Amino acid sequence: MAEQSKIHAFEDVSKHNVAKDCWLIISGKGFMFETSPGCPSIVNAIVNEDNLNEIDFSVYLSSYGEPHLLLYLSLGAIGLEVYDVTPFMDDHPGGDEVLLAATGKDATNDFEDVGHSDSARELMSKYYIGEVDSSTIPAKRSYVAPQQAPYNPDKTTDFVIKILQFLVPLLILGLAFVVRHYTKTE
Numbered sequence: 001m002a003e004q005s006k007i008h009a010f011e012d013v014s015k016h017n018v019a020k021d022c023w024l025i026i027s028g029k030g031f032m033f034e035t036s037p038g039c040p041s042i043v044n045a046i047v048n049e050d051n052l053n054e055i056d057f058s059v060y061l062s063s064y065g066e067p068h069l070l071l072y073l074s075l076g077a078i079g080l081e082v083y084d085v086t087p088f089m090d091d092h093p094g095g096d097e098v099l100l101a102a103t104g105k106d107a108t109n110d111f112e113d114v115g116h117s118d119s120a121r122e123l124m125s126k127y128y129i130g131e132v133d134s135s136t137i138p139a140k141r142s143y144v145a146p147q148q149a150p151y152n153p154d155k156t157t158d159f160v161i162k163i164l165q166f167l168v169p170l171l172i173l174g175l176a177f178v179v180r181h182y183t184k185t186e
């Protein structure tokens, strides 16, 4: 698995967006552990940051008999991870459509919103194929406030409005007098 680990351009990852070739980008807020070089086997575990305190390192150590020094690759080095979930499409309990819909973007929120279990997170390491090259991640769209009509410094409109505000009640009053006058003469 570690051999497969590769740095991918965001755009290239986005191209794997069909059921027969489906890659996801998810930040597992992962920490990756490997046994130090020279060990007979490699232990890989991508765990969630929240679970970090719960990891029982002795499990990793004891499964290899002799304690191995664990090489700890820090969170910062991991960033956005790439998962090739093609073999998992048919088996994903949430269905393949949600996985397809999660391609071509940072699907971390989609993944987290579902509240995947620890075993789902452990399963991820099976499909891990590398990292996204952070320099290729498209800039996030920042919120742009809707264009507001600019404040009109033109005093003439203000003036006309004020005149109208004054004239309209006067006109109504005048009209009332006229009507009264005619109704009286009749």
Ligand code: HEM
Pocket: 024, 083, 085, 092, 093, 094, 095, 098, 099, 102, 107, 110, 111, 114, 115, 116, 117, 118, 119, 120, 121, 123, 124, 127
């Ligand atoms: C490598 C990536 C993924 C793996 C290994 C994975 C694995 C799993 C597993 C094992 C479950 C069963 C429930 C659990 O154990 O939590 C599950 C459920 C589910 N997953 Fe994923 N999943 C992945 C990515 C995604 C993504 C990107 C989405 C997008 C929204 C998603 C949506 C769902 C949904 C909707 C369910 C069903 C939840 C339910 O009905 O209870 N999964 N997934």
